[in-house]
Amino acid sequence: MGDVKLAFIVQKPQYKGETSRLAITHAISYQTVEILLADGDTVTPTLCFVGEGVLGLQNGQKAMDLYGITSTETHVKNSLLVDLDVLVCKEDLAKYGIPEDAMPDAEDMGADKKIKIAPFSEIQKAIDEAKHILFF
Amino acid sequence: MGILTIGCFPGLVGNMSYDFALKLADAAVSKGHKVNIWFSGNATSSVKAHQKHLKDYSTGEKHLAALIEKGVEICTCEACTVARGVQKTESIEKIQWNAMHWYLAKIHASDRVLQIGGE
Numbered sequence: 001m002g003d004v005k006l007a008f009i010v011q012k013p014q015y016k017g018e019t020s021r022l023a024i025t026h027a028i029s030y031q032t033v034e035i036l037l038a039d040g041d042t043v044t045p046t047l048c049f050v051g052e053g054v055l056g057l058q059n060g061q062k063a064m065d066l067y068g069i070t071s072t073e074t075h076v077k078n079s080l081l082v083d084l085d086v087l088v089c090k091e092d093l094a095k096y097g098i099p100e101d102a103m104p105d106a107e108d109m110g111a112d113k114k115i116k117i118a119p120f121s122e123i124q125k126a127i128d129e130a131k132h133i134l135f136f
Numbered sequence: 137m138g139i140l141t142i143g144c145f146p147g148l149v150g151n152m153s154y155d156f157a158l159k160l161a162d163a164a165v166s167k168g169h170k171v172n173i174w175f176s177g178n179a180t181s182s183v184k185a186h187q188k189h190l191k192d193y194s195t196g197e198k199h200l201a202a203l204i205e206k207g208v209e210i211c212t213c214e215a216c217t218v219a220r221g222v223q224k225t226e227s228i229e230k231i232q233w234n235a236m237h238w239y240l241a242k243i244h245a246s247d248r249v250l251q252i253g254g255e
Contacts, residue, residue: 004244012253018177019254020144022216026176029236036241037200043240132243134143 001038006045007130009123014056014072023047023136029081042122046126047079049126050089053136054096057088059104077106080113087118087126138247139170143239145176145254148196154179157252158199165206172246173203173210174239177254179233180217197228204230211238 008027012020027045034042049057056072063071079086093100103115116122127133139180146153157173165171175183182196188239192204204210211232214224224233232238 001244006240006243010213017255020252022145022176026236026239029240032235033237033240033244036237037244041244043244045240132246134249136251136253 001041003042003044003133005130006043007127007133008045008136009049009127009133010047010049010053010136011051012136013052016052016056019136020056021046021072021075023134024072024079026134028075028079028082030084031035046085046087046130047091048087048123048126049092050120050123051092054088054092054098057104058098058102075102076104076115077109077111078108080111080115081109083111083113085126086115086124088115088119089116089123090119092120093117137168137170139172139241140164140248140250141172141174141242141246143174143176143249143251144149144179145175145177145252147255148182149193150178150255152194153252153254154182154196155194157250158175158203158251161203162199162206165203165208166249171203171208172242173208174242175212176216176236176239177209177213178220179254180212181220181222182226183217183231184211184222185226200228200231209242211242213239 010023027047030043061071061073111134144157187197214233
């Protein structure tokens with residue numbers, strides 16, 4: 001069957017509910033899915049943040065200090081570390097007044113991958129190319 | 137016939153999305169489709185056995201057991217489940233316990249995926 005592309009679309013703010021975070025951790029699990037697949041089969045997720053989903057992604061989070069839980073920032077950095085494509089909607093960042101340079105990167109963890117601030121048209125393209133779309 | 141995988145994230149009690157997921161699964165498997173259900177988030181607390189069915193509350197146990205008997209594969213996210221204090225020894229029989237990659241693997245082989253988000 002080969003590669004199956006998935007689009008994970010996060011529309012809810014981080015920390016408001018659990019599912020926006022679960023979108024990230026489910027996408028990251030593509031790293032180990034091959035143990036359950038036939039040789040040559042792969043899953044390639046693209047993690048997209050749109051609408052209110054762009055809220056709560058900024059760097060400098062202290063969720064571990066204040067609540068004892070892993071921050072969304074750390075989860076996003078882990079996504080980059082495992083080479084996930086992470087797209088954040090450019091128009092929605094602008095809508096909420098969030099500067100693009102507030103998005104975290106994982107250079108300190110040794111990741112080459114970076115968040116891509118993408119116009120919605122590019123996120124639409126990822127949706128079009130995916131076999132399945134999962135809304136969170 | 138096709139393969140349908142349902143990702144079910146809402147809690148058993150508090151909304152009707154969980155009930156809908158199970159009814160949809162039953163309809164699909166009764167038509168001859170292969171159905172997989174993945175529980176994550178608050179849905180995972182529904183795998184605990186010995187639920188008391190009070191008429192004012194949704195119930196999962198008898199419906200899950202019936203779906204398993206019909207061949208539906210049901211798996212709960214182990215991390216989400218133990219985080220809610222439910223241990224494997226307390227689980228409804230024949231419900232699988234695994235990590236999130238189980239869901240992605242089932243999606244890989246599926247013709248259709250229905251992601252039913254949680255709260």
